[in-house]
Amino acid sequence: MGVDNTIACICNGDNFVVDNINVMKSVEMLIGYGAIKGKYLSIPQNFRPDNIHLDNTNRVWKLHRI
Numbered sequence: 336m337g338v339d340n341t342i343a344c345i346c347n348g349d350n351f352v353v354d355n356i357n358v359m360k361s362v363e364m365l366i367g368y369g370a371i372k373g374k375y376l377s378i379p380q381n382f383r384p385d386n387i388h389l390d391n392t393n394r395v396w397k398l399h400r401i
Contacts, residue, residue: 356387 351381352383352385353387354383354385357390358388359390359393
């Protein structure tokens with residue numbers, strides 16, 4: 336069994352916003368952020384997720400938590 340309908344957002348920069356995301360009938364949502372500077376991953380200081388909705392009310396299969 337695999338994972339379907341996964342959304343990945345990987346951004347590079349110091350300032351960004353993830354806004355107005357609607358996901359329906361999805362298994363999961365993954366938001367990754369950061370920038371590689373030299374040998375290290377730099378986490379931006381001004382990251383803001385806003386208006387993110389995950390709706391599984393009409394999903395046919397039963398969802399399980401890990």
